[in-house]
Amino acid sequence: MPVERIDIAHFRNITEASLTLAPHLTLVVGANGQGKTNLLEALYVILQGRDFRVASERDAIQLHESVATLTAEGRLGDHPVKWRHAIQRQPLRRLHSGPVVPVVLFSPEDVTLAKGSPEVRRRFLDLLLAPHDPHYARSLKAYHRVLLQRNRALKEAQYHGLIDDFTPLLIREGTYIWRRRSEAFQELLALAKPLHHELAGGEDLTASYHFGGAAHPVAGEETYRAEMQRRRPDEIVRQVTLVGPHRDDLEFFLNGQPAAGFASQGQLRTIALSLKLATYDWLAKETGMTPVVLLDDVLSELDSARRSRLLELVAQPGQQTLVTDTEARNFEALTPLIYHVGNGVITPWER
Numbered sequence: 001m002p003v004e005r006i007d008i009a010h011f012r013n014i015t016e017a018s019l020t021l022a023p024h025l026t027l028v029v030g031a032n033g034q035g036k037t038n039l040l041e042a043l044y045v046i047l048q049g050r051d052f053r054v055a056s057e058r059d060a061i062q063l064h065e066s067v068a069t070l071t072a073e074g075r076l077g078d079h080p081v082k083w084r085h086a087i088q089r090q091p092l093r094r095l096h097s098g099p100v101v102p103v104v105l106f107s108p109e110d111v112t113l114a115k116g117s118p119e120v121r122r123r124f125l126d127l128l129l130a131p132h133d134p135h136y137a138r139s140l141k142a143y144h145r146v147l148l149q150r151n152r153a154l155k156e157a158q159y160h161g162l163i164d165d166f167t168p169l170l171i172r173e174g175t176y177i178w179r180r181r182s183e184a185f186q187e188l189l190a191l192a193k194p195l196h197h198e199l200a201g202g203e204d205l206t207a208s209y210h211f212g213g214a215a216h217p218v219a220g221e222e223t224y225r226a227e228m229q230r231r232r233p234d235e236i237v238r239q240v241t242l243v244g245p246h247r248d249d250l251e252f253f254l255n256g257q258p259a260a261g262f263a264s265q266g267q268l269r270t271i272a273l274s275l276k277l278a279t280y281d282w283l284a285k286e287t288g289m290t291p292v293v294l295l296d297d298v299l300s301e302l303d304s305a306r307r308s309r310l311l312e313l314v315a316q317p318g319q320q321t322l323v324t325d326t327e328a329r330n331f332e333a334l335t336p337l338i339y340h341v342g343n344g345v346i347t348p349w350e351r
């Protein structure tokens, strides 16, 4: 079991908390807006070394405070482990130590995966890949830095001479990002398809990966470069880089029909659930570790077939899971360890 204990100080609305986590299932109950997701986020940050929720890490520091700290202790295999994560407001700094442990998070926002903005889908893949592939994390950072510089050069005529100086580096990093994303996505899809078939009563889930801004299929560096050259005149007019992974997108189809256009909320939720379940298997294989599962308020949104699929996953031996819910009844029988969150204060729940 990875995490045995977590200590939180000035993270979001949690001023101070020290809690023991169960080896299997820990339940966190509380009304809306009390800090359940904040606790789950703290655990995510400890295990992944980064946040899934914030535009700026500063947002996670408690209002009027200058530093947020998270520490945790636990065990990976036979080895005791410690984590520490600190975020400082001014100047913004983040310090992290401790091993990266795979996490699968199920949250109500997952419904936006198949229909929301393309950024949501790119982020889904980035959050899957970056924590476990340092090369990917570095490429992503380098890519966005070069992209910013190239876009600046496109905006100001006096720097137009520099545009093509940035292109080779952009293509090099971009190729790695695209390769990893598209391979991982094909593997995920192969895992998600049968899950979706089962959960959705035989419906067929397919998907395509679109290379950002390309009119022709991109198969590697050569075709990527050719697409960039083709859009080059447009870039001068539009003053922005038009081709590359910063514009990648995924498109989902149910029985051949584009899901974004016609799928119901329930169908969109099933696509997301199948993908997230697939992520669990993919991460387990990729990292050789059992992912920690975080279920944020999702049970009430699922019907009984989908709910039991999720509970099956949670019931696996050695599976550490943290669940949030507005009431205890869904999980009460499954765990002796229940916390209550009220206005950021976490206390043992009185049965």
Ligand SMILES: Nc1ncnc2c1ncn2[C@@H]1O[C@H](COP(=O)(O)OP(=O)(O)OP(=O)(O)O)[C@@H](O)[C@H]1O
Residues within 6 Å of the ligand: 011, 012, 013, 014, 030, 031, 032, 033, 034, 035, 036, 037, 038, 039, 059, 060, 061, 062, 063, 297, 326
């Ligand atoms: N940096 C911060 N400092 C202080 N409070 C914050 C900070 N960020 C968020 N909050 C507060 O945290 C609360 C939201 O907590 P959280 O998202 O964990 O709710 P929740 O219990 O999961 O609710 P729901 O069931 O509605 O999802 C809000 O009251 C918000 O104002």
